[in-house]
Amino acid sequence: MSLENLYAQEIDDPTLIDEEEVRRTPFWDWDVAIDAFPSILEAFIKYTLLVTVLGTLIAAVLGLVIAVLILTLPKPLAWIVKWLANFIRMTPIVVQLIFVFWAFLGTIEPLTMGIIVFGVHYATYMSEVYRAGIESVPKGQWEATTALSMSPVRTWQKVVIPQALRSTVPSLGNYAISMFKDTPFLIVIGVAEMVTAASAYGAPLSRHTEVYTIAGLIFLAASYPTAVLVNRLEKRLAYAH
Amino acid sequence: MPTPTEAAGTQPSPAASSSADTPVIEFVDVEKRFGDNVVLKDLNFQVARGERVTLIGPSGSGKTTILRLVMTLEELSGGYIYIDGQPLTHEQRGGKRVPVSKKQQKALRTRIGMVFQQFNLFPNMTVLENITEAPIHVLGQTKAQAVQKAHSLLEQVGLPDKADAHPTSLSGGQQQRVAIARALAMDPEILLLDEVTSALDPEVVGDVLNILREVADTTNVTMLIVTHEMGFARDVSHKVMMFDGGRVVEEGHPEQIFTNPSHERTKKFLGAVLGH
Amino acid sequence: MEFFEDWPGYFQVLWNWSDRLLDGLWVTIQLSIYGGLLAFVIAVALGLMAGSPSLWLRAPARVLIEVFRGISLVVLLFWLMYILPLLWMYNPGLPFRGIVESTFLLGVFALGLNYGAYGAEAVRASLTTVPKGQWEATTALSMSWPHKIRRVIFPQAWALMIPSLTNLWVHLLKGSAIAYVIPLVSDFTAQLNQLRRPTDIWFSHAFIGLVIYFLLALVITVFMQALEARAKHKLGRGPSLREILSPAPKAVIPETSPAGQPQQKSTAGGER
Numbered sequence: 001m002s003l004e005n006l007y008a009q010e011i012d013d014p015t016l017i018d019e020e021e022v023r024r025t026p027f028w029d030w031d032v033a034i035d036a037f038p039s040i041l042e043a044f045i046k047y048t049l050l051v052t053v054l055g056t057l058i059a060a061v062l063g064l065v066i067a068v069l070i071l072t073l074p075k076p077l078a079w080i081v082k083w084l085a086n087f088i089r090m091t092p093i094v095v096q097l098i099f100v101f102w103a104f105l106g107t108i109e110p111l112t113m114g115i116i117v118f119g120v121h122y123a124t125y126m127s128e129v130y131r132a133g134i135e136s137v138p139k140g141q142w143e144a145t146t147a148l149s150m151s152p153v154r155t156w157q158k159v160v161i162p163q164a165l166r167s168t169v170p171s172l173g174n175y176a177i178s179m180f181k182d183t184p185f186l187i188v189i190g191v192a193e194m195v196t197a198a199s200a201y202g203a204p205l206s207r208h209t210e211v212y213t214i215a216g217l218i219f220l221a222a223s224y225p226t227a228v229l230v231n232r233l234e235k236r237l238a239y240a241h
Numbered sequence: 242m243p244t245p246t247e248a249a250g251t252q253p254s255p256a257a258s259s260s261a262d263t264p265v266i267e268f269v270d271v272e273k274r275f276g277d278n279v280v281l282k283d284l285n286f287q288v289a290r291g292e293r294v295t296l297i298g299p300s301g302s303g304k305t306t307i308l309r310l311v312m313t314l315e316e317l318s319g320g321y322i323y324i325d326g327q328p329l330t331h332e333q334r335g336g337k338r339v340p341v342s343k344k345q346q347k348a349l350r351t352r353i354g355m356v357f358q359q360f361n362l363f364p365n366m367t368v369l370e371n372i373t374e375a376p377i378h379v380l381g382q383t384k385a386q387a388v389q390k391a392h393s394l395l396e397q398v399g400l401p402d403k404a405d406a407h408p409t410s411l412s413g414g415q416q417q418r419v420a421i422a423r424a425l426a427m428d429p430e431i432l433l434l435d436e437v438t439s440a441l442d443p444e445v446v447g448d449v450l451n452i453l454r455e456v457a458d459t460t461n462v463t464m465l466i467v468t469h470e471m472g473f474a475r476d477v478s479h480k481v482m483m484f485d486g487g488r489v490v491e492e493g494h495p496e497q498i499f500t501n502p503s504h505e506r507t508k509k510f511l512g513a514v515l516g517h
Numbered sequence: 518m519e520f521f522e523d524w525p526g527y528f529q530v531l532w533n534w535s536d537r538l539l540d541g542l543w544v545t546i547q548l549s550i551y552g553g554l555l556a557f558v559i560a561v562a563l564g565l566m567a568g569s570p571s572l573w574l575r576a577p578a579r580v581l582i583e584v585f586r587g588i589s590l591v592v593l594l595f596w597l598m599y600i601l602p603l604l605w606m607y608n609p610g611l612p613f614r615g616i617v618e619s620t621f622l623l624g625v626f627a628l629g630l631n632y633g634a635y636g637a638e639a640v641r642a643s644l645t646t647v648p649k650g651q652w653e654a655t656t657a658l659s660m661s662w663p664h665k666i667r668r669v670i671f672p673q674a675w676a677l678m679i680p681s682l683t684n685l686w687v688h689l690l691k692g693s694a695i696a697y698v699i700p701l702v703s704d705f706t707a708q709l710n711q712l713r714r715p716t717d718i719w720f721s722h723a724f725i726g727l728v729i730y731f732l733l734a735l736v737i738t739v740f741m742q743a744l745e746a747r748a749k750h751k752l753g754r755g756p757s758l759r760e761i762l763s764p765a766p767k768a769v770i771p772e773t774s775p776a777g778q779p780q781q782k783s784t785a786g787g788e789r
Contacts, residue, residue, distance in 0.1 A: 017599075022606045090687060090734035091727040092694035095706055099722035102713065184591035185695060195591050208599035216588035216596065223587050314653050351659045361654035364752040365672040374668060375658035409753030427658065 021206065033210040036201045040214050043197030044222075048183045051115050051193065056176040058119025063126025068156065070127065071134060089124040094185050096121060101189040114186045114193075122175050129171040133164035167237060173230035177223050194218065263326040265290050265431060265463045266311060272319035273306055273487075280306050281487045284320070293457060293464040295474040295495070298484030299510060304467045308433040311465065312355045313346065324349045324431070351379065354429030358436040360416040362408035362423070368395070369404040372423045380427065387426070394422040398452050414445030421452060432456075434466045446470070453477070471515060475499050483507045527716045531725070534712055541708030542729065548624055548693040548704060549733070553686050555629025556636055560682070563633065564640025565666060578637070585634035590692050594627035598699070620701045624693075632689045639681035643674040676748035683741035687734045694730070705729070 066085055070078050088096070100113050108116075137160050145155040184195035192200070195215050202211035264287035273281040280303045288294050296304040309315045310322060313330065321338075322329040329349050331338050362371050372391040376382045382390075395401050398418040408416055417437060424432060434453065438446045450473045457464065457477045468474055474481060475495045482492040483504065491504040502508045531538070566578035585593065602617040616622055647670050655665035697706040705726070712721040749755040 017602070017606075019606050022603060027603060027607065087727070087731055090691070091730045092691040092706070094691075094694035094697060095709065095722055095726050095730060098706070098710065099718060099727070102718035102722070181587075181589040184589050187591065187698060188695075195589070195595065199595070208595070209603065212592060212595045212600060216592045219589050219592060220584065220587040224583060227587075312653075312657055314656055347659060347661075350656075353657075355657040357650060357654065357657075359650050361648075361650035363651065363654070363669050363673075364754075365669070375660060378664055378668075379659045379661075407753040424657070433657075 017206070025207075028209055029207060032202075032205065032207045033214060036198070036207075036211050037214055039201055040194055040198050040211065040218065043192055044194040044218055047111065047186070047191060047193040047197075048180070051111070051118060051183050051186065051191075052176060052180045054115045055118035055122060055179050056172070058116065059122035059126045059175060059179070060172055062119060062123035064130050064161070066123060066127035067130035067134060068161075070131065085124040085127055088121060089128075093117065093121050093182060094188055097185060097189050110186075110189045110191050114183075114189060114191050118179055118182065122179050125175050126168075126172060129168045129175075130164060133166075133168045134160060136167070137163045170230050170234035170237065173226070173233065177226055177230070180223060180226075181219065262289075264288055264323070265292070265325060266465065267323040267326075268307075268320070269323070270320035271310070271317065271322060273303070273310060273315065274318045279487060281310075284487070284489070286482065286489065286492075288463060288465065291461045291463055292480065293466065293478045294480045294482060295466040295468060295478040296482050296484055297468075297471075297474065297510070298490075302484040303487045304484050305435055308355065308435050308465055308467055311431070312353060312433055313350060324352060351427065352430040353433065354424035354427050354431070355433040355435065356417070356420050356424050356437045358439050360408075360413070360420045360440070362416055362419055364408050366408075367404070368400070368406050368408065368411070368419050371408065371419060372426045375423075376426050390426055391422070394425055395419075397425075397455070398422045399448070412445070413441050414448055417441060417449050418452060421449070421456070425456065429462060431463045431465065434464060434468065436467050436469065438468065438470055469514060471499065471511070483510065485510075523717075524720065527720045530715045531712070531720075534708075534715070538705070538708050538712065538725070541703055541705040544621075544696070544703060545690075545693055545705035546733070548621075548628060548696055549686070549690045549737075551625045552628030552632070552689055552693060555625060556631075556633035556685070556689060557682070559629055559633025560636025560640050560685075563637035564644070567637060568641040568644040569662070582634045582637050585630045586638075590627060590631045591695060591698075593631050594624065594695065594699070597623045597627050620699050624696045624699050624702055628689050628693060632685050632692070635688075636682060636685050639678050639685065640674070643678035643681075644670060646677055647673045672748075673752060676745065676752055676754075679741055679745040679748060683738055683745075686737050686741065690730070690733055690737060 066081060069081050070085075072078075073081060096117050097114065100117050101110060104113060141159055141163065142155070145159050150159070183193050186193045187196045187199070190196070195212075198211035198215040202208050266288040268284050268286050271281055271284040272279070284307075296307060298304055306315060310317060311324075311329070317330045319338075321331055321333070327345065327349060328341050329346060330341060332341050333339075362368075363374070366374065369388065369391055372394060373384070373387040376387040376390065377384055392401070392404065395404055398421055400415060400418055400422075403411065403415065403419070408419065411419065417440075421437075437453070438449055441449060450470060453473070454477060456462065464477070466474065466478060478495050480492060481495045481498040483490045483498065483502075483506070485506050491498065491502065491507045498507065499511065502511060563578045563582055566574040567582060569575055588596075597617075598620065601623070605611050605614045605617055644666075651669060651673065652665070655669050660669070693704065694706040696702050696704040697710070709721050709726040712725065743758060746755060746761055747758050750757045
């Protein structure tokens with residue numbers, strides 16, 4: 001297997017498809033669909049969901065660390081952290097994946113790399129959400145902690161962060177959905193997530209309709225209800241305020 | 242005036258025959274609910290051509306809702322509204338209450354103009370564009386025609402040099418005068434004034450009311466007015482209707498209502514607003 | 518790390534390869550601009566449909582929005598690359614076959630449809646934030662729905678939707694890097710991968726690649742901020758672009774006056 005063209009073995013060149021062959025076969029083949037479904041679903045659970053869940057965890061924790069660093073570090077340092085985060089946020093995950101893949105080839109598993117890259121990338125988004133949440137904590141709360149002579153660490157831990165976190169839950173949900181839909185980018189580092197698995201199944205048979213439709217429907221089936229749920233949560237929180 | 246029993250069986254108003262004595266606005270058994278909250282119930286009244294009627298009453302009594310129903314900004318929950326004898330939202334056909342065609346509603350709506358409490362000028366247009374937009378694109382007037390009319394209206398409201406200004410650069414009083422010009426540019430038969438001075442600084446209220454007095458004096462436009470300015474109501478209107486709890490408590494000539502109200506509720510309300 | 522020993526030589530390689538890199542950069546820029554324009558058109562069309570009072574327009578718009586943003590960009594791209602051309606293969610008589618034969622165009626469509634669906638939500642949401650009084654005034658003036666949207670509501674919603682559209686455009690630029698897997702399209706990421714061979718991964722991907730993508734994203738952001746300032750100025754909020762850009766004494770930003778006092782024309786920087 002040539003690492004140069006990691007993705008190429010999975011992907012057919014669509015311009016090279018034999019038209020005569022296509023016309024002899026049906027547009028949709030139920031046998032292929034039924035046969036392909038288990039392996040696609042397996043890849044979905046083993047890779048796509050795994051990356052999304054662990055990536056979201058990293059984003060949730062690291063994002064908070066970044067936000068607190070930006071708000072508490074001395075000016076020049078905070079500035080560096082802020083622009084580093086901006087830099088990661090405003091550059092493509094695909095390039096970041098390829099970069100990390102080659103930089104750490106042989107030392108880290110591609111799947112682990114994927115989880116870390118997605119986690120860090122979305123942490124930079126979450127840090128903005130946390131920052132807004134922290135800044136929306138009323139001034140009176142800070143003044144109250146001073147009046148009670150609470151230590152800075154305790155102030156953050158017991159007063160500021162708990163209040164800031166509440167309103168950030170829907171955003172975390174939305175970014176988790178975003179990350180979920182970005183997981184097929186892992187195809188560029190050869191992680192066998194759902195779309196890669198779909199390609200791997202369909203390419204040798206020259207069957208594309210079934211595998212990509214199944215993959216798309218699984219994405220829809222998973223992301224739409226989650227989005228509705230997050231939306232409801234958002235509205236509930238908005239009422240509570 | 243048709244009684245509710247007549248209305249249930251026959252067409253209460255002779256449709257489409259707008260003679261001089263057809264009321265310009267007619268409410269028949271009008272009902273308006275917001276959810277479970279009944280704002281107007283069994284409301285019947287008529288406004289004659291050229292008549293100026295002021296609606297007074299405590300807030301929440303449904304006065305503004307009446308104007309908004311006439312402007313089709315709210316949906317009618319029950320009953321009928323006729324403009325020049327023609328049904329505005331629903332009509333009776335074969336004993337059933339059916340919605341009128343969109344086309345008819347639009348045609349009737351162009352006869353009605355409204356000035357809002359919050360002015361609602363379009364911030365993305367100049368003063369002149371605010372006034373000429375609808376005459377050109379809704380009534381199909383030529384641009385020259387509309388612009389000429391707009392300038393004379395701006396003259397009338399005392400803002401001849403503000404044609405190219407942006408609404409946000411004007412004071413509240415100036416914005417409201419532009420809004421009046423905008424409504425008049427459509428040559429409405431009916432002008433609805435919804436608390437037009439409530440959002441203004443006290444010192445400019447007089448200017449705006451004077452302009453409206455002049456409109457009342459020089460034109461034959463029918464006016465339906467909701468206001469807390471009792472002096473203005475008294476000067477301008479032919480009839481005052483006192484509302485409470487979605488019903489007309491008392492109606493009559495302004496002189497009579499303001500000096501010698503017969504209903505206890507009216508006395509109390511006027512006492513409160515006039516500070517007696 | 519080789520990078521720190523060989524970097525002067527890398528710049529020589531970079532110079533030799535600059536043509537190919539610039540070609541790739543140009544492809545990426547084209548994908549972002551054409552994809553962005555298509556996304557904008559789709560966003561406005563679907564957004565207006567989703568915000569219209571007619572169920573016949575609203576329902577199909579909702580379905581299209583949910584499908585195009587619900588399935589991942591990559592899945593959408595593969596649908597367009599592998600499944601859409603089948604239509605022409607089964608029906609050789611169909612016109613416009615050229616569309617599916619250009620993998621570049623298919624990339625543009627994938628980006629446009631996916632981010633256009635996200636944008637439609639932004640457009641619809643911004644229509645609802647235009648004050649209710651503005652909608653009512655248009656009804657009072659008997660304006661038709663297309664008329665009120667075109668002349669009154671959209672121009673005001675425009676200023677509100679620009680920040681979301683900016684984010685989406687940056688997302689689209691970032692998403693365009695997946696064009697790397699499209700056969701026959703050599704975007705900037707694909708060329709970076711070629712540059713990796715004579716240099717190394719730090720130099721090609723981190724030093725050249727990510728920095729250039731970052732700069733492109735900044736260009737988009739600055740451009741859109743200028744658009745936003747212009748849109749706000751047109752609504753009578755905030756200074757004009759010229760006032761912002763003029764180095765002369767800072768123009769006084771005219772606040773909208775809630776109390777309704779007549780505004781003094783700001784004289785600073787007003788040499789129009």
